[in-house]
Each structure stands twice: as C-alpha cells, then as structure tokens.
Amino acid sequence: xxxxxxxxxxxxxxxxxxxxxxxxxxxxxxxxxxxxxxxxxxxxxxxxxxxxxxxxxxxxxxxxxxxxxxxxxxxxxxxxxxxxxxxxxxxxxxxxxxxxxxxxxxxxxxxxxxxxxxxxxxxxxxxxxxxxxxxxxxxxxxxxxxxxxxxxxxxxxxxxxxxxxxxxxxxxxxxxxxxxxxxxxxxxxxxxxxxxxxxxxxxxxxxxxxxxxxxxxxxxxxxxxxxxxxxxxxxxxxxxxxxxxxxxxxxxxxxxxxxxxxxxxxxxxxxxxxxxxxxxxxxxxxxxxxxxxxxxxxxxxxxxxxxxxxxxxxxxxxxxxxxxxxxxxxxxxxxxxxxxxxxxxxxxxxxxxxxxxxxxxxx
Numbered sequence: 018x019x020x021x022x023x024x025x026x027x028x029x030x031x032x033x034x035x036x037x038x039x040x041x042x043x044x045x046x047x048x049x050x051x052x053x054x055x056x057x058x059x060x061x062x063x064x065x066x067x068x069x070x071x072x073x074x075x076x077x078x079x080x081x082x083x084x085x086x087x088x089x090x091x092x093x094x095x096x097x098x099x100x101x102x103x104x105x106x107x108x109x110x111x112x113x114x115x116x117x118x119x120x121x122x123x124x125x126x127x128x129x130x131x132x133x134x135x136x137x138x139x140x141x142x143x144x145x146x147x148x149x150x151x152x153x154x155x156x157x158x159x160x161x162x163x164x165x166x167x168x169x170x171x172x173x174x175x176x177x178x179x180x181x182x183x184x185x186x187x188x189x190x191x192x193x194x195x196x197x198x199x200x201x202x203x204x205x206x207x208x209x210x211x212x213x214x215x216x217x218x219x220x221x222x223x224x225x226x227x228x229x230x231x232x233x234x235x236x237x238x239x240x241x242x243x244x245x246x247x248x249x250x251x252x253x254x255x256x257x258x259x260x261x262x263x264x265x266x267x268x269x270x271x272x273x274x275x276x277x278x279x280x281x282x283x284x285x286x287x288x289x290x291x292x293x294x295x296x297x298x299x300x301x302x303x304x305x306x307x308x309x310x311x312x313x314x315x316x317x318x319x320x321x322x323x324x325x326x327x328x329x330x331x332x333x334x335x336x337x338x339x340x341x342x343x344x345x346x347x348x349x350x351x352x353x354x355x356x357x358x359x360x361x362x363x364x365x366x367x368x369x370x371x372x373x374x375x376x377x378x379x380x
Contacts, residue, residue, distance in 0.1 A: 018133060018317050019348050020060070022090035027082035029055045030375045037379075038348065039368030042339070044360070045352040046380075047372035053352035056370075056377065057136065057322045059087045060350070063106055064134035064320075065158070066125040074110030084109035089132060093317055094346075104128050126161075126168065133162050133319035135308045139329060142296040144303060149277040156278065159307050160215050163314040167211055174204040178274055186267040194260075201272060202253035208273045209243045209252070216241050216278055222306035223280065230305075230337055231298040235283030244275035297329055305341065318347040327353045335359045 024035045030052050045053040054070075058077075062068055068077055078085045088105045105116045106128060115122045117131055143151050160167040177200040184194050220239045227237035245255040255271045263270055280299050285291055291299060312318045321342055326335055336359035342349050343365055351357065360367060369380040 018091055018093055018320055020089060020091045020320055022088070023056070023060065024086075024088040025056070025059045026086040027079040028059055028085045028087065029077060029079060031055060031079065031377075032375060034375075034377045036370055036377050038350070040348060042343070042360070042365050042367035043348070043350045044356055044367050044369040045350060045372055045377075046354065046356060046369060048354060051372045052375060052377075053372045054138070054324050056372065057138070057324050057350055057352055060089065060132075060134050060320065060322060061136050062108075063087050063089050063104060064129060064132045066129050069136060069138050069140060072110070073108050078108070078110055091132060091320075095316075102131060104131055130161060133311060133315075133317065134322060135304050135311075135319045136322045136324065137301055137304055137329070138322075138324040141300040141304065141329075142293060144300040145280060145291060145296040146293075149275070152278050153274075153276055155303070155307070156212050156215060159219070159310065160211055162311055162319075164211055164215070167208075170204045170207040170211070174201065174208050174273065177201040177204060178269060178272070182268050185263050185269065188264055190260075190264065198253065198256045198260075201269070202251070202256060205252045205273050209247065209276065212273065212276060213241050213243070219303075219306055219310050222309045223303055226305045226309070226341070227282070227299070227302040229341065230302055230334060231282075231295065234285055234295060234298070237299075237302065238281050238283075240279045240281060242277040242279070244273045244277075245271040298334065301330075301334075301338065305338070308347065312345065312347075318345055320348050320350070322350045324352050326351050326357055327355070332358060336362060339363060339365065 019040045020038050022035065022037055025031050026033045045056055047053050058068055058070060073085070084107050086105070086107045088103070090101070090103045093100045093102060103118060107114045113125065115125065115128045117127055122128055144155060157171065177197050181194065181197040181201055184197065216239050223239060224237045227234065245252060252272060256269070259271050280303060282299070285295070308319050308321060323338070330338065335357050339357065339359045340363055343363065356369070371378045371380050
C-alpha cells in the first residue's frame with residue numbers, strides 16, 4: 018500500500034493541509050509541538066477509527082470547528098496491476114460520516130478494513146505492560162485484515178455478550194439467559210480458534226524480528242490465554258459453572274473477551290521484568306512481525322508509521338529498524354525534530370516535509 022495523498026482539515030492545530038508522500042521513506046521534521054504527530058495520527062485515525070492519543074471529542078477537532086476531516090488516497094499493487102483507492106472521514110466527536118471509493122459507508126469498520134496502517138508511538142509499550150484489552154485489539158486488528166471470516170463471529174459474540182451482561186445485571190435466570198449462553202459459547206469457540214491460529218502464525222515472525230532487534234533478550238515466544246480453562250472444558254460448560262458468580266457480579270467473567278497473550282523472552286524471567294526500553298523493543302518486534310505476516314498473507318505491505326523515533330529508540334535500534342523496513346516495499350512515515358542519523362548512514366532515499374505553525378511544507 019502506498020499513500021499518494023493525505024488531506025487534513027480542522028485536525029488539532031491544522032486548519033487545512035495537504036501532502037503528497039513518496040513511495041518509500043517519508044520524514045516529518047519540525048520543532049516539538051509543531052504538529053508532526055498529528056499527521057501520523059490522522060493516518061492512524063483513518064485506519065483504526067480512533068486515535069492513539071485519546072478520544073476524538075477530547076481535542077482532535079480544531080477549536081471552533083464543527084468537525085475534523087481526513088482524506089486519504091492510496092494505491093494497492095495487485096497481480097493484475099495497481100488499484101487506486103480513496104477514503105474520506107468526517108468526525109465531530111459524537112458522530113461521523115465516511116466514504117470509500119466514492120460510496121458512503123454505514124460502518125466505520127469498512128474504512129478501517131480498507132487501509133492498513135501499523136503505528137509505533139510513545140504509548141506502544143502498553144502492548145507489553147498495559148491492559149489485556151490492548152493486546153486483544155492487536156490480535157483482532159491482524160485478523161480483521163487477513164481473515165475474511167473473522168468479523169461475523171466477532172460481531173455476534175459482542176452482541177451476545179452485551180445481551181447476557183444486561184440479563185445478569187437484572188438478575189434474570191430464564192430461557193433468555195440459556196439462549197445467549199448458547200450463542201456466546203458457539204461464537205466464542207470460533208473466535209478463540211481464530212485468535213489461536215493467528216498467534217501461531219505470528220509467533221515465528223515475532224521470534225525472527227526480536228532476534229534482530231533485541232538479541233540480548235533471548236529467544237521470544239508467544240503464549241495465548243483464551244479467557245477460560247479451555248484445555249479443561251468447553252466454553253459452554255465454563256459459562257454454566259460461572260453463572261452463579263456472574264449473577265452476583267453482574268457481568269460475564271469467562272470467555273474470549275477476557276483473553277490475553279504474553280510475549281516471553283528466554284533471558285528475562287517474566288513480562289513484568291522488562292524495563293521500559295525493553296518493553297518498547299518487544300512491542301516494536303510484535304508490530305513489525307504483524308506487518309510481515311500481513312504482507313505474507315495478503316501480498317500488501319501495510320503503511321508503517323514511527324512517531325518520534327529518536328526519543329523512542331537509541332541510535333543503533335533506529336538503524337536496525339529503518340534497515341529492516343527498507344528491505345521491504347513498505348511506505349514508512351517517521352517523525353522527529355531532526356533527520357535520524359541512520360537515514361544518512363544507510364543512504365536511504367526519502368521525501369522530507371517540514372512541519373511548523375500548523376502547516377506542512379515539502380523540503
């Protein structure tokens with residue numbers, strides 16, 4: 018995937034800006050607070066339907082504006098040739114409207130499924146040290162793009178979970194609860210197997226990337242935690258056994274909505290023993306591995322965004338990361354106050370943009 022045009026309107030401090038990125042490395046350079054991260058954030062918003070810096074209504078819309086707008090034009094390389102794509106999103110913070118290839122979309126997921134963006138930013142270490150929800154979103158994003166049959170059971174499970182929790186809060190025990198238990202169990206088993214298979218595919222990619230970026234950490238391995246004792250009993254039985262506890266608590270305590278995964282290293286005793294710097298490398302390894310798997314399955318390289326690279330990685334790891342990405346056909350966006358030294362050291366061709374005072378200028 019190659020973004021050829023990005024238009025941003027009323028997004029944070031930007032009034033209206035437009036840029037035409039190059040096919041390889043794109044550098045966003047400027048002083049702190051100039052808006053470099055906002056450019057990456059706009060791409061992320063289009064690809065995920067959310068910002069990595071908070072909710073849309075909490076500061077993304079420019080002060081005094083009714084809503085923000087993002088327009089992205091990109092190409093996909095298919096066996097039959099290049100396919101042009103375009104998408105637009107308008108978001109007020111409370112409601113949104115979107116278009117994809119000239120047609121209105123009714124679900125935000127339709128936009129998110131079209132453009133694949135992998136983002137490494139200052140909060141990415143939460144993928145290792147943060148809440149399990151962050152790691153579930155990581156897996157589900159990967160499945161969303163590589164497994165066509167993922168979204169149907171995911172949506173059915175979310176609906177069944179909502180209905181079951183509503184009944185539990187009202188302390189209702191009747192045929193309705195039995196029916197939603199059955200739906201939750203059926204879709205939950207499908208969802209769990211898809212996640213397990215995805216992580217099994219991802220594991221060797223993570224091990225390979227981690228060995229390159231952090232060899233001192235030792236061999237990396239992934240462990241999947243499905244959200245209940247799946248090796249001992251099916252989800253239907255787990256739900257039945259937990260029913261009395263769930264009625265008291267008012268929510269469902271077992272199932273794939275409680276799933277998690279762990280990234281372990283041979284030289285480190287546990288995930289929590291990783292330093293912040295090591296957690297960043299572990300998270301970056303997982304993200305680069307996810308991009309590799311996406312490319313292997315779909316034939317498309319996702320767009321890769323590295324926000325504030327110099328403050329997140331030391332010089333050696335910057336070099337290894339950029340060298341690894343340069344060996345693929347990935348389009349890469351890197352933001353920073355200066356051009357990373359590795360760009361010159363590796364002789365990487367690039368397109369540069371200077372960001373200042375709510376404006377973006379090609380250099």
